[in-house]
Amino acid sequence: MKLPHPIPYQGSKRNLADQILRYFPDEFYRLIEPFAGSAAISVASAFYCKANRFILNDVNQPLIALWNEIINNPTQIIKKYYDIWNGQIGNEEEFYYRVRTKFNETKQPEYLLFLLAKCVKAAVRYNALGAFNQSPDKRRLGRNPQTMRNDILQVSQLLKNKVELYSTDYSSILDKATEYDLIYMDPPYQGTGINGGFNYAGSIDFDDFIISLYSLNKKDIPFILSFDGRTENKTYGRPLPDGLNLTRIEINAGRSTQATLLNRKEYTYEAIYLSPALLKKIDTKKIKNDTGSPAWDDTLLTVGFNLRSKNQKLKIKNQKSKIKNQK
Numbered sequence: 001m002k003l004p005h006p007i008p009y010q011g012s013k014r015n016l017a018d019q020i021l022r023y024f025p026d027e028f029y030r031l032i033e034p035f036a037g038s039a040a041i042s043v044a045s046a047f048y049c050k051a052n053r054f055i056l057n058d059v060n061q062p063l064i065a066l067w068n069e070i071i072n073n074p075t076q077i078i079k080k081y082y083d084i085w086n087g088q089i090g091n092e093e094e095f096y097y098r099v100r101t102k103f104n105e106t107k108q109p110e111y112l113l114f115l116l117a118k119c120v121k122a123a124v125r126y127n128a129l130g131a132f133n134q135s136p137d138k139r140r141l142g143r144n145p146q147t148m149r150n151d152i153l154q155v156s157q158l159l160k161n162k163v164e165l166y167s168t169d170y171s172s173i174l175d176k177a178t179e180y181d182l183i184y185m186d187p188p189y190q191g192t193g194i195n196g197g198f199n200y201a202g203s204i205d206f207d208d209f210i211i212s213l214y215s216l217n218k219k220d221i222p223f224i225l226s227f228d229g230r231t232e233n234k235t236y237g238r239p240l241p242d243g244l245n246l247t248r249i250e251i252n253a254g255r256s257t258q259a260t261l262l263n264r265k266e267y268t269y270e271a272i273y274l275s276p277a278l279l280k281k282i283d284t285k286k287i288k289n290d291t292g293s294p295a296w297d298d299t300l301l302t303v304g305f306n307l308r309s310k311n312q313k314l315k316i317k318n319q320k321s322k323i324k325n326q327k
C-alpha cells in the first residue's frame, strides 16, 4: 500500500521517510514536527505504527488550517477540492489565477490545496507582502480529485484524535517537548538548497536555532534534524557546531533532477543528525539498510546508507588508524 500524501509540497520528506524512521526509538510519547509542511514524517509514522500521538506545527497558518480540514473534516475538503478542480476544465490558466487571488484575499484552505496541486513543482512561494505568487504548471490539471479523496480519507483515519495542531514559531513548540517525546525537525532552506532554495512562508535565524538545539540537548530531549545535503560535488547548508555532539547520517535522496536534465548521473544526499539523547534510546545494532544487513558502523565517523563505496570507507578507516598511530 502506498504512503498517503494529500498535500503536494516541494521539500516533502515522503521519499526519505522510511530511511528516517529507522532511527526512531521503539517507544516514545509524541512525535513533534515544529516545521511540519506536508508532515510526511508524521504521516509515515502513523502509517507504519511508529507513533500514536503527534504535534504538528507550521508558521504557515493556511497550511495548518488545511491540515485541520484534512484530519477533522475530510468529506468537506474533498467536496470543495472536487468542485474547484472541475471548475478549471476548459479555462485552466485563468481559473488558476482567479483561485490564487481568492486565496490571497481569504486564506481559505481549499484554495491552498488546489494551488499546491496545480502550481509549478508544488512549490509554495510568497512575495514580500505575504501573497502566494507561484505560477500554474500549464502541463497539468493538478492531482485528480479521486486520488486526492483517497489520500485525504486515509490520512484522516490515521491522524484523527491523535494530533494537536499549532501555527506559531518553532521555538514555542520546542518549549512543549519533554524527554519522552521525539522531535523531527526539517527547517527551511538548509537541506533544500539542493533544489535552489525555496521561499516558504517563514524562515529561521541560524544562531537562534543552534541555541535551541543546545537547549534540547541540555534537557535530554531526543531529536532528529534534517539539515543539509550535497550532490557529488557540492555541499549545501551551514555546518553545525561540534559541541552539539550530533551523529551525522547521509541518506541517498536519489538522482539530482538538475543533473538528470543535463544528462549527468549525479546523486543527491541529504543529511540527518541524531541527538545524543536519541542515540541513548536506540539500539544501533538493530538498524538495517535497504538490503536488510546491519547499517551502523561504529568505526566510521559518519554513518551512511548506500553512500560510501567500499573504497571510500576503506580510505576513511585508513586515515583514522593513521591519526591514531600518530598520537
Ligand SMILES: C[S@@+](CC[C@H](N)C(=O)[O-])C[C@H]1O[C@@H](n2cnc3c(N)ncnc32)[C@H](O)[C@@H]1O
Binding pocket: 009, 011, 012, 013, 014, 034, 035, 036, 037, 038, 039, 040, 041, 057, 058, 059, 060, 168, 169, 170, 171, 186, 187, 188, 189, 192, 200, 201, 202, 203, 204
Ligand atoms: C522544509 S519544509 C518542511 C517539509 C516537511 N518536512 C515535509 O515533509 O513536507 C519547512 C517548513 O517550515 C516552515 N517554517 C518556516 N519558518 C518557520 C518557523 N520559524 N517556525 C515554524 N515553521 C516554519 C515552512 O512554512 C515550511 O513548511
